[in-house]
Amino acid sequence: MFVLAAVVLIGRALFIQVIDDTYRRRADAVSTGNRILYPSRGGIFDRAGKLLVNNEPMYDLLVTYNQVDPEMDTAKFCQLLSIDKAYFKKSINKDWRSPRFSKRVPFVFMTNISPDVYTKFQESLYEFPGFYVQQRNVRSYPFPNAAHVLGNIREVNAKEVKDSSEVYNPGDYIGSSGLERYNEYYLRGQKGVRRILKNSMGREVDSYQDGALDIDPESGLDLVTTLDIELQAYAEDLMQNKAGSIVALDPNTGEILTMVSAPSFDPNVLSIGRTRGAAFDTLRLDPNKPFINRATSAQYPPGSLFKSVVALVAMQEGLLNPNRTITCNMGYHYNGQLLTGCHAHPTCTNVSAAIQHSCNAYFVTIYREILDQYGYLTPRKGLDEFNDYLDRFGLGKRLGLDFPGEKKGNYPTVEYFDKVYENEIHWYSIWLRSMGIGQGELLMTNIQMANLAAIIANRGHYYTPHLVNDIKDAEGNVVEKRNFEKIEVGIDDVHFGPVIDGMQKAVMGGTAVNAFIWDLPICGKTGTAENNQGSRKDHSIFFAFAPKDDPKIAIAVYIENSGFGGTYAAPIASLIIEKYIRGEITPYRKWLEQRMLDAVLLEDIPKE
Structure with a gap:
């Protein structure tokens, strides 16, 4: 009986230390952080229930400067994203004296990456430490009509961020005209948060408390319009x-x-x-x-x-x-x-x-x-x-x-x-x-x-x-x-x-x-x-x-x-x-x- 118990304990230790690295990764964690989860914006329908405004996935690529591997394969990175070296250098190097940027805080490297490009890039993302992808939703229109009525969205400006009581962050989207603007409160939804553990290099190593404190995003509300x-x-x-x-x-x-x-x-x-x-x-x-x-x-x-x-x-x-x-x-x-x-x-x-x-x-x-x-x-x-x-x-x-x-x-x-x-x-x-x-x-x-x-x-x-x-x-x-x-x-x-x-x-x-x-x-x-x-x-x-x-x-x-x-x-x-x-x-x-x-x-x- 004693021998059986010893075998079980040794096996469990082997699993924890060698096979399952969860505890090792958590042991490496020295800080926590948040990842914003963006909600789906509410849809807009005509009087007969036909969808007029839909959501399409689009991706932003963020980077934490001090986590980037200086020996990374920049040629492959640029090829995957269809960018050149000049774009890479301009996007990665910031004015570090400005309070807007920090080498330890993620910032946007590239926006509006299409699903096709994202799919190819995601397969090799592990090769580029310090970079991670954040999904956003942008608008698409099944009908090529009613542009003035429906309106459109854009990125928030500095004043809107300041006046929003922390509803908006730089880079967020907001209704800028038409029904999108007038009904922004209903359409925008509520952001969610995923809490993470980070190691001494600032890299994500795991979810915090197995996601118990995560907050799911809430989709925006739908508008049923009077339009035919x-x-x-x-x-x-x-x-x-x-x-x-x-x-x-x-x-x-x-x-x-x-x-x-x-x-x-x-x-x-x-x-x-x-x-x-x-x-x-x-x-x-x-x-x-x-x-x-x-x-x-x-x-x-x-x-x-x-x-x-x-x-x-x-x-x-x-x-x-x-x-x-x-x-x-x-x-x-x-x-x-x-x-x-x-x-x-x-x-x-x-x-x-x-x-x-x-x-x-x-x-x-x-x-x-x-x-x-x-x-x-x-x-x-x-x-x-x-x-x-x-x-x-x-x-x-x-x-x-x-x-x-x-x-x-x-x-x-x-x-x-x-x-x-x-x-x-x-x-x-x-x-x-x-x-x-x-x-x-x-x-x-x-x-x-x-x-x-x-x-x-x-x-x-x-x-x-x-x-x-x-x-x-x-x-x-x-x-x-x-x-x-x-x-x-x-x-x-x-x-x-x-x-x-x-x-x-x-x-x-x-x-x-x-x-x-x-x-x-x-x-x-x-x-x-x-x-x-x-x-x-x-x-x-x-x-x-x-x-x-x-x-x-x-x-x-x-x-x-x-x-x-x-x-x-x-x-x-x-x-x-x-x-x-x-x-x-x-x-x-x-x-x-x-x-x-x-x-x-x-x-x-x-x-x-």
Whole structure:
């Protein structure tokens, strides 16, 4: 029995000392350290559950200088990583006098190593003491669409690290634009930590306490967006070789179905990688400015779309009978002088006809009467009251979109005109007449124009436009469901009837006839905003909703430098409406679809 016990003990000692070197390695350990474990960033999905933003593995190579073998095979090392000796020397030698670097602390030698290169290098990593690989996740995009909406990620800067209360470290990634930026808190996840034992040379020898104190990373949360990626892709195709924006939303919920800014680009070109810098510079230097999000950040004159607001306010204030006739004679005349021109059209005997034919004289007259309702010498009070309505319509302020960079637009105030005309005894409504037809100092974003279409479709209310409905965990459980209140604009339901009838007539036989679909009642209004930049064409505008009596989509299309609103903006909007409601374009309209796809409206702009 004694002999058997002795054999067991000798065998155990042999195993511990010779075969299993765990205890020897632990005996060599003189300090502990941490290895950061990076989480997977949350995914982004469209309304149908299609994955829009995914994670791809990418690898960083870190090195501790005083652990590097001076006799290492640098030629093989460089060959495996496809780098040259100059790159090696530059990356390994640091300014050791700087507090940023220490020969005993790991620093980044090389970033953004692809999985293919990593696989080859990993097989020989043991030959290069002092180097270790850290896995990161970068973004990839299954669809080459929605670059402005989805956004991208980049490395944090020094200020972000300092202000983050130790959430970020140098080299970490952060959302820099779009949904990635706005929802960074949800998407980023929580880092984990692996605690290690290190020997006197600072090299890792084992896990600390068998990993009992390790902290696993927590994946970021997923975003379920309101986007219809198929509709988004179709809208982007229609906007190829054009500059402008399309915003389409569900008027019943405020959900944004598509948000296009053109020119656009494939989001994959800005994925973290070796070619990102060159791609970024190409886009940055493009004279057509593809980085500008024209849906939310560009501010445009709304043009004749604004006439619908003028009519609604005037009827609500009791200043306009819906059956009132106002003559035109090719424009608005004052004291026998033509001040604002107009195109030829039948006499407008009611509000519907004025909307249908987009009569400038009609709406300049009405706008002046709103301002002068308390006397022609006191337009201030009238303008203040009119602006109160604009505020309720969500104009001149941010709508509260769950997206960064939303601009407010602009409507001029009494204080503004007091300053402009400070050398005058009075200022008068006749001087402000261009605002009655959506020109002058008025500015709107395209998201505001689409929301205006939704307000009219809903006969007086809207829901805050938004891009995210649900936030889910990795198991698909909803951890946050966003709700949006119904916002009334203060216009009685009855007053929307004449405006909506006029919008339908504009499509059936007015300025927007190019948007007509015989069995799909579309209500829309064209606009043509003046462009004061030299000889370039005016801007083409159209907003609409459909179907008339059960609206499912509200849309605004703004195309820069493309002329009359009915030429391009209206047919493009009608194609998107038909695609969304029916899922396809009817054969007899295929010619129109092809014409819009083939249209080249981007002008050659010389580089600065």
